[in-house]
Every structure is written in structure tokens, then in C-alpha cells.
Amino acid sequence: MLILYLPPEIIDQIVFLVEKPRDLLALALTCSTLSNVVIPYHIDYRDIRSPLRSNLWDHLIHRNDLANRISRLFVHDDPELHGLIPFPRLVDRNEDYENESKDRILLRVCDALSLMKNLVSLDWELEPPLSELNPETTILVENVWPTIKSSTSLRHLHLPYPAPWIRKYNVLSNPLWLIANLTSLTLDNIPPPLYPFPPAPCIASLLRHSPRLEKLCLNATSSLGTLPDIPLPCLRRLIFRTCIRDQEPLSLSPCPSLSRFLETHPSLESVEWLDSFPALLDDHTLPSLRHIYGRDSRNGVENILNTSLHQRRPIESLGQLRLSPMLFAALSNIQPHSLRKVDISHFPTIEDIVRLADMFPAITWLRVPAIDYRNEFSAVTTRTILTAEWPDALSRFQDLEVFHGVSFFLEPTQCEENLHRAEYLHSICPRLREVDHWDNESSAILELFPIDVPGGACVDAPGFRMALKERDIEDLDDRYAWREPFD
Helix, strand or coil: CHHHHCHHHHHHHHHCCCCCCCHHHHHHCCHHHHHHHHHHHHHHHHEEECCCCCCCCHHHCCHHHCCCCCCCCEECHHHCCCCCCCCCCCCCCCCCCCCCCCHHHHHHHHHHCCCCCCEEEEEEEECCCHHHCCCCCCCCHHHHHHHCCCCCCCEEEECCCCCCCHHHHCCCCCCCCCCCCEEEEEEEEEECCCCCCCCCHHHHHHHCCCCCCCCCEEEEEECCCCCCCCCCCCEEEEEEECCCCCCCCCCCCCHHHHHHHHHCCCCCCCCEEEECCCCCCCCCCCCCCCCEEECCCHHHHHHHHHCCCCCCCCCEEEEEEECHHHHHHHHHEECCCCCCCCEEEEEECCHHHHHHHHHHHCCCCEEEECCCCCCCCCCCCCCCCCCHHHHHHHHHCCCEEECCCCCCCCCCCHHHHHHHHHHHHHHHHHCCECCCCCCCCCCCEEEEEECCCCCCCCEECCCCCEEEEEECCCCCCHHHCCCCCCC
């Protein structure tokens, strides 16, 4: 029987079982009948990003069938995002709630959350954050946290740490610290350990209730002091950031709790840190490690790579590397053909890029800082580097597909010259498909690819035809952003 001959409610249930947005879109494109069901009632409700002050909540309270279809919910307080990010077209946009108290709005949000029986991911990022609510309010303890805790389908949770100076938010009986069965947890604005109510016991309680956690991200306002020593046998990814205040000196010593945490979680495949960094680890630590992103100026990456495993590590990606003789010695502990993705923050000379290519010929993704290397005051290199020096270095990366950081192209009006430059890059890196645009401040990058059909803006070359395509990027920060290995 054709699906279109089924009753509408059966069609609706079948569509509900399709989880991935791209599969939903493919289904919607088959015919207008399915499009009229899939797009407004399913695609629009799987992934929602809404401001806190919105009539979305009343809409969902009255349409619990649509609330049931929400899988991912992002709550924010940025009015500039309203209308630019996913939001159901069936909901009228108005500003009737601008003058309403945050407590009353939160009560409606709780009512709507309680109807989302299939909610998998909840990201809660508000400005001002929840910690700036009236200290006497009971909305968080009596409504918000219990509602989130009661969601049996929730697996990913992203929250700001609530009011560290208020005792009732920090007692272990608070429903927030009893949320269970998560596979991904992100906590922002974690207070220092010397507050009247230190965060460590509360975070430890959260971790104990989610023993099958796979991803943990902790963003602290200063040195966290200690990581909860909780066994998480399924943990694959750790992100540990400490945002040092301007008046606080940067620590030049490694973080013992981070080192201990890494040594006691052999299942980790990806490790990222900011400011804090691990010490030299025990032998045979992190046998499953594949991705390292160490944003510090010390030797945290070297400390991990120099751990003895009696064999080279199969590392696939490295982020924010500061190339140096000490680092190259540590990089020799990586399998030459395993490394595919490298993000460099500092390199003394272009010869260091060449040496990297010779050590790891299978690199497909490379980023260097997007600056003018002819400027002798640049802190990224120890000497000026001309644009003409890059092609010889890039020609060593025969598997390179993506290269960010050096502007090879002119303004779009000079299309013919750009095509010749693309043709040349393709000749030295035959797999290259994405490079920087002509301007470091542009919100676009350039894709280059050979085409088999005539037409369009292209030039002839022996054996292939080259074309250029400009791709816009909404967020300039995403242009050079590290692409997370598991996302």
C-alpha cells in the first residue's frame, strides 16, 4: 500500500519515527502531500532555538502534540537571533512578553518542558543568566530543576551554574544535582573552589547520577581546584576550560586534578583544555586517545604525547600547536599516517610547516593563523613570510583538502585571475577543495573543484576544468573554528 493512501494520523506517526533532519527533508521533497505534513509539523519542531521571552511556550502548552516532537531545544536571551535561527513558522512572533517578569515566564517554560516527552537535548544560555534571578525566588528549586529532572528522554544538558553564593542552590538535595541518565553534560560559569559553597560536591553528584556519560564540558570562571574523582567508564570526550580573569596571573604549573582525571579515564578519545594543562602522565595513560586540543602556551601537549605506550599513538587531530623542537620530538610518538587534522597557533619559520608535512604526509585539514605574515611584528612567526613561500610548503601535503589561514585570492571582480590561482593550487594539491577567501574579514570562504560539464565561470586546463564557488558563513568566528571531532 502506498503511504499516501494511509490515514493522516498514521502518516503523521510514520513521519515522527524519522529522526534525522536530512531524512525528513528528503521525505518532504518526494511530494507536496508529504511536504505539507513534514515541514510545518515535524522539521520545524525537531530543533528549536527560542528566546526566553516568546509566545512559543503558550503555543506548545496548547499544542502538546507539537511539543512532543521537539528533540533539541536551545533557550537564549539574544533578540538579534530571533528570526535568524530555527523557530516554528506556525508561531506568531510578537513582543507581548517584553515587560513580563522572568519568574512568570519561567513558569510557562516549565509547563511547556513538561510536555516535551521526546526532548533529547536542552541548551540553556540566558543573558542575564539564571544565577542573576532574584535570590529569594524559588522558581529554580521548585519548578525549573524538578521539571528538567523529570524528563526521562533527556540526554544532553547545557546549563549555567546557578547562583554560587546562595545556599539553597548548592545543597545536594537540590533537584538540579539529581538529574540522571545524561550522556552529555556542559556546565558554564562554575565558581572558584573557595566560595562559601564550593562547586565540587554538586558537580560530583551530577556525575554520579549519569554513570554512562560520554561527553563532559566544564567551563570555570577561575581555577576549579579539583575535578570530581568519579569513575565514568564510557567517557569519550573531556573539555576543561578555566577562563582566567585579567587580574589573576596565569599559572605556569600543571593542574594536578586534570592530570589525575586523565589517568583514571582510559576510555577518553578527545581531550581539550584552556589555560589549565596536564602534567607528564603515568605510562600507558589514555590508550584510546585520538584528538588533542590544548590551548595554552606551555607544554601540555608534549606531556601527553611523551607518555610511554611502547608504540606510537594513532592520533587523528591536534589543535592549537606551537611548533618547536620540543614539540616535534613529542610528535615523533604519533603514527605518521594517522594524523589528518592540524590547527597551528605558532610556528617559527615556513620550514617548520615543511617539516610537519614530511612527518605526516596524510594531513587533509590544516589551519594557520589568518594574519599578514609579511608583518615583522607578528607573534605567530619569528621572521616575516611571503605569500610566495606557501605554495612550496603546501605542495608537500598531497592529501590536503582544506587549508585555512592564508589569502591567495583577489576580490571577486577579478574572477579570471582567481581562477588561474585556483588552477595552480589544484595542480600542487590535487585534492584541495576549500581555501581562504581574499579578505581576512570577509564572511565567505572559497571552494574550488574540478567540473565535468561546460559552462559557468571556469577556465580550461589540461585534463580538467576548474570552478570557484563562494560560500557565505553566518558567524565569522566559525570561519577558523576548530571543528569538533564528535559533532
